[in-house]
Amino acid sequence: MTSSAESIKLTWLENPSIPIRPSYPVIQETAHFSGANQVTTTTNSHNSQKYGDLFEKLVSLIKAGTRKATASIQKHLGEDEDGILITYQESKDGQTLLHKTAIEANPDILGVLLDAGVDPDKLDFRGRSPLHLIVESGCRCKICSDQRVECIKALINSGASPDPVDKHGNTPLFYCALKLYSDCAKTLLNNGASLYHGKGEKSITTMLAEYLPDVLRNELDKCIGYNPEDSSQLQIDFKVLLQIEGDLNQSNKRTSGEDEIPPRETELLQSVLKAKDGYDAILTHPVVEAFLHFKWLVVRKLFFLLRSVYFVLLLLYTILMFRIYSNTCIDDYFFGGVGDFCPITDLETIGALILFGAVGFIIISEFYKVYADFSGYFSNGSTGYLWWILCIGWAGTLIPAVGPPPLYYHYPVAAVSLIFSWLMTLSQLGRIPWFATHVGLLVKVVQDFIRLLFTFLIVLIAFTVGFCILLPDNSSFNNGSFALFKAFMMMKGDIDYEGILDKKTNNFLSFPEYSIPAHLIYTTFVIVVTMVLTGLLIGLAVKDIEEALRKAKVNHSIRLIKEIGIFESIIRSKVLTCWTSKWLCKWYSIERTKAIKAYQLTFSPIHPDDTTLPESIKTSFLPYYDNGVCQHQNHRRRLKM
CATH class of the missing domain: 1.25.40.20 (Ankyrin repeat-containing domain)
Known part of the structure; x- marks a missing residue:
């Protein structure tokens, strides 16, 4: 055998x-x-x-x-x-x-x-x-x-x-x-x-967003299709963004049992943001824009509630700062004694205690955010450390309301704290879609202007040193520490010809050996700095408004994703019970919106009466629409106009 x-x-x-x-x-x-x-x-x-x-x-x-x-x-x-x-x-x-x-x-x-x-x-x-x-x-x-x-x-x-x-x-x-x-x-x-392997910077989504963003956009393109019941409508499937694979009746790939809490709905987008570069192409995809629009609709009530509370507390803080550090009472206090300091009423003390309680609540909530999502919290530079700065400023400047009178350093700290607190309000407005583009545009232009100003700072320093040598009797240039500030004011147009080149106040200018070089340097400064450099700075800062608007839109999406991600981590943390977390996850899911059924959205990008999505997002879906639908060509032409 x-x-x-x-x-x-x-x-x-x-x-x-x-x-x-x-x-x-x-x-x-x-x-x-x-x-x-x-x-x-x-x-x-x-x-x-x-x-x-x-x-x-x-x-x-x-x-x-x-x-x-x-x-x-x-x-x-x-x-x-x-x-x-x-x-x-x-x-x-x-x-x-x-x-x-x-x-x-x-x-x-x-x-x-x-x-x-x-x-x-x-x-x-x-x-x-x-x-x-x-x-x-x-x-x-x-x-x-x-x-x-x-x-x-x-x-x-x-x-x-x-x-x-x-x-x-x-x-x-x-x-x-x-x-x-x-x-x-x-x-x-x-x-x-699968797109969902790996964690952190080594996740598949992060790697594709950084090195092959076109591949990830191609996967998002697959989410767009025609409505099988009406060919004039598009159907968007959000399962890719929600990390749902296969049949909805089956368990989520990231969930091993029925009693477990589902993953964050922004988990995939959080991975995209961990890429060092390339996420712009993903965040500007119409599927992502539509997804973030519906996520905003779900969380906006909670957002407005929290921001309204902050605004009320900010008004209370502003009133207390004016009352504690008002100039109407401090003159006699500094020169006459403690008894002349503005008295603090019981009502103001109660207001200060309320603000101390708010500071304590903010600190506890920030610690809770760190516990819920440590890496995500510290990667969120736009909101993470800013709240800590605000709490330190409020706590330090409110001490005179419940304790000893303010010291001299309390006044500049109070001024800076008030400015910072109101600028935080501008930052909060930037998270609302109606104001996001304009606030983002302001931030982008200011950032570009400051960057360019530091680039050309050497020119200001050069002229400042020259003025300090030739005009030692001038009050603006006899102190090198403040001479640069005077040169900066001259840069924006405050040239003050009579005050700077006055022979009565500048003895050195009585001699031609000093007067002629001073006039030449001054004239060169006016031409090079005041005219050319200032115009160049402004021109370069606003050179590309379209690009600035696009970047502002991307930055708004980034801030929104990060804030929603931290919130989703909080409601999924182990501190809450499993039942509570599951209820909150369901309550703040995009499926709560009436337009989305089984994680799918059906709408018409060419019909003017379809208000499912904002007009700007609807327009971005037009390239995916079949140009052969001839009966709707007139609608498409009006929408593009």
């Missing part, structure tokens, strides 16, 4: 074109990845496999990659000299012939090996599958890219998982982003790869 292995051998020798797929389990030394940096090994129960000359010869042929090599591999792909099927043979690093072929990204040899029954999901001793090796090697030329795409399709069609995880916890899609292989990334995503 012949064994099963001998039967397979005889059959293959008679007809080498028949692929070998053994029906019996081959006992071999196999590496399995079981966790981070952990690889377990199952050893052959008979004896360790011998790595013969045939295996090494086939590896050499794979590296050659020619048609002759493919034919030779197909000829020899049966068994090695010891009778072990060569298709299951491994090298010392745990790699099969399929791994070696994946490194070379040769689709012809790969197809031969897959037909021979090689396991497409086999991991080597470093936990890498053939898919990992395909996207880790090669270059970005068109030929190599096409070969990698063909190999990826062949592996997945043979049953390979699109999301194998190596010992570092990364999937092939992660390395596609790292290597800038956009075609491979699109192929993996089209064949079932």
Whole structure:
């Protein structure tokens, strides 16, 4: 009798074109990845496999990659000299012939090996599958890219998982982003790869947003389709943004049980913001804009309530600051004694105690935010540390209302604290969509102006030093500490010719040796700084209003995502009960809006009476609308106008 292995051998020798797929389990030394940096090994129960000359010869042929090599591999792909099927043979690093072929990204040899029954999901001793090796090697030329795409399709069609995880916890899609292989990334995503692997800066979404934003935009484009019941309407599916995969009746991929709290609805967008660059292209996508619009509709009542409370407290704080630090009472206090200080009434003391309570509440809430989402809180620079500064300013300036009279340093601190508190109100208004663009535009222009001013500061310093030397009797330039401020005021147009070049107040100007250079330097300053430099600063600061508006819109989306993300972390924290968290998650979900059913939105971007979305967002969906819907062309023309 012949064994099963001998039967397979005889059959293959008679007809080498028949692929070998053994029906019996081959006992071999196999590496399995079981966790981070952990690889377990199952050893052959008979004896360790011998790595013969045939295996090494086939590896050499794979590296050659020619048609002759493919034919030779197909000829020899049966068994090695010891009778072990060569298709299951491994090298010392745990790699099969399929791994070696994946490194070379040769689709012809790969197809031969897959037909021979090689396991497409086999991991080597470093936990890498053939898919990992395909996207880790090669270059970005068109030929190599096409070969990698063909190999990826062949592996997945043979049953390979699109999301194998190596010992570092990364999937092939992660390395596609790292290597800038956009075609491979699109192929993996089209064949079932997940966007939701990894955490932090190593998450798939973060990597794609930073290195391949077009691929992520392509996934968002897939969320837009026609309404199957009405071809004149578009249908947006928000499941990609909400990290919901497959049927809604099935559990969320990120949730392991029915009693667990669902993930944050802005989780994917939070990952996008962790990218160092490239998130602008994602945040300006119409699907993201529509999603943020509905998230704002859900949370805006709570937002307005909190901001109204803050505004009332700010008014109370402003009144107390005027009362405590009013100039009508401090003159006698400084020169006559403590008894002349403005008295504090009981009502004002109660107001100060209310503000102290508000400061304590803000501090507790900020600590709670840190506990709920530590990394997210400190990445939110626009709101995180600002509240701490405000609390310190309020607490320090309110002490005289309940304690000893103010000292001299309390007055400038109170002035700065009031200015900062009211500017915080401007920051809060910037989170409302109606004011966001204008506030963002103001911030952008101010930032550009300050940046340019510091760039040309050396010119101001040069002229200031010259004026200090030639005009030592002038009160504006006899003190070097304040001379730069005078030069800055002259820069904006306050040139004060008579006051600066007056011979009666500047003795040195009585001599021509000093008068002529002073006039020349002054004239040069007026031309270079007051006329040219000031005009240049203003021109450069507002040179591109369209770009400034676009950036302001992106910054508004960033602030909104971060604030909603912190709020969602709070209602999902362990401090609250599971039932309370689930109820709050459902209450503040976008599915509460009437327009969204089963996480899908249906609307008409060309119908003027459709108010589901704001006009600006509806217009951004027009490129996705079919121009062949002739009966609505007139509507589209009016909407574009």
